[in-house]
Amino acid sequence: MVEISDLVVKYGEIRAVDSLSFQAESGQISAILGPNGAGKSSTIEVACGLRNADSGSVRLFGLAPDSARVRPRMGVMLQSGGLYPTARPLEWLQYLAKLYPQTDDPGTLLDSVGIDPATRTQTRRLSGGEQQRVKLAAALLGRPELLFLDEPTAGLDALARRNLLDLLKERRTDGVAIVLTTHMLPDVEDLADSITVISQGKVAMRGTLAELTGTQNALSFGGPVGLNCNDLLHALPAGYDVRESQPGRYVVSGTPTPDILARITAWSAEQGVMVSDLGIGDRTLEQLLIDTSTAEARS
Amino acid sequence: MNTTAGTRIRAHARWELRLLLRNGEQLLLMFVVPVLLLIALGFSGLSTKSINAAVPTVLAVSIMATCFTSLAIGTGFERRSGALRYLGTTPLTRLDLITGKFLATAALTAMSAAVVIALGLALSWHPALNGALSALLVAVLAAAAWVSWALVLAGALRAEAVLAIANGLFLLLIMFGGVAVATSHMPGAVGAVIDLLPSAALANGLRESLETGQFPALAIVVLAAWTVVGVVLARRSFRWEP
Numbered sequence: 446m447v448e449i450s451d452l453v454v455k456y457g458e459i460r461a462v463d464s465l466s467f468q469a470e471s472g473q474i475s476a477i478l479g480p481n482g483a484g485k486s487s488t489i490e491v492a493c494g495l496r497n498a499d500s501g502s503v504r505l506f507g508l509a510p511d512s513a514r515v516r517p518r519m520g521v522m523l524q525s526g527g528l529y530p531t532a533r534p535l536e537w538l539q540y541l542a543k544l545y546p547q548t549d550d551p552g553t554l555l556d557s558v559g560i561d562p563a564t565r566t567q568t569r570r571l572s573g574g575e576q577q578r579v580k581l582a583a584a585l586l587g588r589p590e591l592l593f594l595d596e597p598t599a600g601l602d603a604l605a606r607r608n609l610l611d612l613l614k615e616r617r618t619d620g621v622a623i624v625l626t627t628h629m630l631p632d633v634e635d636l637a638d639s640i641t642v643i644s645q646g647k648v649a650m651r652g653t654l655a656e657l658t659g660t661q662n663a664l665s666f667g668g669p670v671g672l673n674c675n676d677l678l679h680a681l682p683a684g685y686d687v688r689e690s691q692p693g694r695y696v697v698s699g700t701p702t703p704d705i706l707a708r709i710t711a712w713s714a715e716q717g718v719m720v721s722d723l724g725i726g727d728r729t730l731e732q733l734l735i736d737t738s739t740a741e742a743r744s
Numbered sequence: 745m746n747t748t749a750g751t752r753i754r755a756h757a758r759w760e761l762r763l764l765l766r767n768g769e770q771l772l773l774m775f776v777v778p779v780l781l782l783i784a785l786g787f788s789g790l791s792t793k794s795i796n797a798a799v800p801t802v803l804a805v806s807i808m809a810t811c812f813t814s815l816a817i818g819t820g821f822e823r824r825s826g827a828l829r830y831l832g833t834t835p836l837t838r839l840d841l842i843t844g845k846f847l848a849t850a851a852l853t854a855m856s857a858a859v860v861i862a863l864g865l866a867l868s869w870h871p872a873l874n875g876a877l878s879a880l881l882v883a884v885l886a887a888a889a890w891v892s893w894a895l896v897l898a899g900a901l902r903a904e905a906v907l908a909i910a911n912g913l914f915l916l917l918i919m920f921g922g923v924a925v926a927t928s929h930m931p932g933a934v935g936a937v938i939d940l941l942p943s944a945a946l947a948n949g950l951r952e953s954l955e956t957g958q959f960p961a962l963a964i965v966v967l968a969a970w971t972v973v974g975v976v977l978a979r980r981s982f983r984w985e986p
Contacts, residue, residue, distance in 0.1 A: 526826010
């Protein structure tokens, strides 16, 4: 549904996006992660037809992004802007509804994102979170088969964020392809079917959450620096390995099972050690991104 | 499947009109300034001959205010807010947007002109009725020319720069561009050059049509040329992005 090949976007001499390739499929949520300035928003802007690529190709439904046949099938939520300051939420959606061949009911949609359809408040007087919700409703209005969401949960309170995530899961079930960028890693862990990490405009890594964080073959936990790894190893069955991956962070390599979790906690109780962040995987998504940013800063 | 261009253009024209009629500053520019100008002229002991000259002049001011200054400023701030950028991701095309803006502006201009004409008639204005059609042609061409140049300006510069330039040009052209002072009252060579400005062509075209009933051939050619250049430039340079 989304096919990006060898995309290059330049700002003057700077290559904001550098030979990036990316795919997204229907019924899946594809997250694009990366530090600030990595090229996430530039990629989204080209993909939804707002900016021309310097080279490479972008195809949506097999067509160019600015094709008249693509626009009615696509919903977009931009990171900044996107609202008429003096418009009221309902009238804005009612106007947009006239541009699409089929739409959801604007009032019902506003209600579903937690905005009172009867409000007379102009969008410029709404809070940042409320503006985000109006923008999300606008993106969902035309019953899109493809959704681009650039930082959709920025500025949302916990309840609004939870509602948004539930809405996105519903759309995924309906077969919508969703491409999102975010810095909210719990959202990605909760939602994403595939994750692409971008660094300096290039794909640094790509995979499912399990593949990227190694959840199929490791557990990790935090604790005091310098725990006796050999001692813990003796508490585990054969075939496992224990190492201190960085000061105060321990990785247990091997298949994660409830029994192994129980042995680790029992061992820590015997030692009088309080462990933290015990979880499957040899590193968290956050650690993975920090590692990527650190590597980027060094290069 | 998609909506038709007609549906989208109608929707956008109505949307523009709704927002324009909500904006107090723009209403001031489009309705209040021309009306105050005409009232000032009407109560200043003008003879019938003078009010006959004043109404076409105020109509020219009104068209410039609505189709250029107000539109350029409004569009510049729409760009800055990112609203136009968002519309660039919807089924609304660039041509739909420009046509919708033109229709909304034309409707507002007609409202503004109707108020000026009604007030002029109340102040004993006697237009040359045989020039009504050519005056209408001048008004439509001028509206197209000013709209296209408003979009050239608003589509290329920052909103604050558009605000300053649109207001500055508006005042300069009214004072020195053949509107407040007709080019026939200027030194020959200066007048001949200023005749080629769209402001002078608009004001001269309306005066010739409505005062004497003559066909303003030069004004129509000048306005047509400004329209062609403006539309070409607007299509090339207009950007959705802030």
